[in-house]
Amino acid sequence: MSTRYRVLVRPKAGILDPQGQAVERALPALGFKGVANVHVGRLVELDVDDASRLPEMCEKLLANPLIEDYEIVES
Amino acid sequence: MRFGVLRFPGTCDEVDAQLACERVGEAVILWHGDRDLQGVDAVVVPGGFSYGDYLRVGAIARFAPIMESVVEYAHAGGIVLGICNGFQVLCEAGLLPGALLPNKSLRFVCRQVDLVVERGGTRFTNACAEGERLSIPAKHTTGCWYAPPALHERVEANGQVLLRYAPGENFNGSLADVAGVCNEAGNVFGLMPHPEHAVDPLTGSVDGLKLFESIRDHVTAHVAA
Numbered sequence: 131m132s133t134r135y136r137v138l139v140r141p142k143a144g145i146l147d148p149q150g151q152a153v154e155r156a157l158p159a160l161g162f163k164g165v166a167n168v169h170v171g172r173l174v175e176l177d178v179d180d181a182s183r184l185p186e187m188c189e190k191l192l193a194n195p196l197i198e199d200y201e202i203v204e205s
Numbered sequence: 206m207r208f209g210v211l212r213f214p215g216t217c218d219e220v221d222a223q224l225a226c227e228r229v230g231e232a233v234i235l236w237h238g239d240r241d242l243q244g245v246d247a248v249v250v251p252g253g254f255s256y257g258d259y260l261r262v263g264a265i266a267r268f269a270p271i272m273e274s275v276v277e278y279a280h281a282g283g284i285v286l287g288i289c290n291g292f293q294v295l296c297e298a299g300l301l302p303g304a305l306l307p308n309k310s311l312r313f314v315c316r317q318v319d320l321v322v323e324r325g326g327t328r329f330t331n332a333c334a335e336g337e338r339l340s341i342p343a344k345h346t347t348g349c350w351y352a353p354p355a356l357h358e359r360v361e362a363n364g365q366v367l368l369r370y371a372p373g374e375n376f377n378g379s380l381a382d383v384a385g386v387c388n389e390a391g392n393v394f395g396l397m398p399h400p401e402h403a404v405d406p407l408t409g410s411v412d413g414l415k416l417f418e419s420i421r422d423h424v425t426a427h428v429a430a
Contacts, residue, residue, distance in 0.1 A: 145306065145351065146306055146309060146349065146351070146378060148307050148308070148309050148310070148311045149307065149311065152311055172260075191260070191264065191268075192260070194261060194264070194297065194304055196303070196304045196351075196352070196353065196356075197304045197306060197351060
C-alpha cells in the first residue's frame with residue numbers, strides 16, 4: 131500500500147536565490163504590496179511504499195544537501 | 206595519449222571537445238550507457254544539457270552507468286576534466302567540491318571571459334604560467350560556483366582553485382571569483398568556461414588549448430612512460 135508524499139525543496143537560508151529575488155521584485159510591479167522574503171523551490175510529489183526511505187531519496191537525488199533544504203510532507 | 210569524451214543524452218559539446226583533444230592526441234566518444242572506459246588516459250565530461258538538466262543540472266547524469274566507471278577511475282587517480290555541464294555533473298557526483306547555482310542575473314550568458322591562472326604547474330595548468338590570463342568563452346545559465354564557508358576555506362587552503370575570473374569578469378556571481386576548481390588529490394578538475402571552444406585562431410583565441418596540452422604533457426610524462 132503506497133502513500134502519497136510531497137517533498138518540498140528550497141534553497142538553504144543565506145544562499146543566493148535569484149529566482150526568489152526576481153519574483154519579489156515582480157510582485158510590487160503588479161501592484162501587490164507588502165511581500166517579502168520570497169524564495170522559489172521545487173515540489174516533488176510521489177507515491178512510496180516505504181516512507182522510511184524518503185530521507186535517503188532526498189539526500190541522494192531529490193535535493194542537493196549542499197545548497198538545498200528539504201521537507202517531507204504526507205499528503 | 207587517448208582521451209575519452211563522454212556523451213549523455215542532451216550533451217552538445219562533445220564534438221568540439223573531441224576535436225580539441227585531437228589537437229594534442231587521440232580521442233574517442235564514450236556512450237553514457239556503457240561502462241567501459243576503453244583504457245583511455247584521460248576522461249572529459251563535456252558541456253551540454255545531460256538528461257535535459259531535469260531536476261537539477263547534472264543530477265541525473267551522475268547515475269549513468271559510465272559515471273560509475275568514471276568515479277572509480279577518478280578514485281584510482283585517473284585524470285578527469287569537466288567542462289560546464291561536465292563540471293556540474295562532477296560536483297553532483299561528489300568528485301569536485303561545491304555546487305553550481307543559477308547565475309545571479311538569472312540569464313543565460315554567452316561571452317568571452319578573461320580568466321587568471323591561480324596555480325600553474327598542475328596536471329591541468331602546467332602549460333600556463335601562474336597569473337597568466339586566458340581568454341575563453343563561457344555560455345551557461347547555472348554557473349555560479351558556491352561552497353559553504355567551511356568547505357570554501359578548505360578548498361582555498363588546499364590550493365584547489367586553479368582558475369579565477371579576472372577582475373570585473375565574474376558575470377555569474379561565483380564565490381571568490383572561482384572559475385575552475387580541482388579535487389584535493391588534483392586529478393579531477395572542472396570549470397564553467399569552455400576551453401574546447403578556444404583552440405583555433407579562427408574563433409579568436411587558442412588559450413583553451415593550454416589546458417589540453419597540460420593534460421597531454423602530464424600523461425606523457427607520468428602515465429604513458
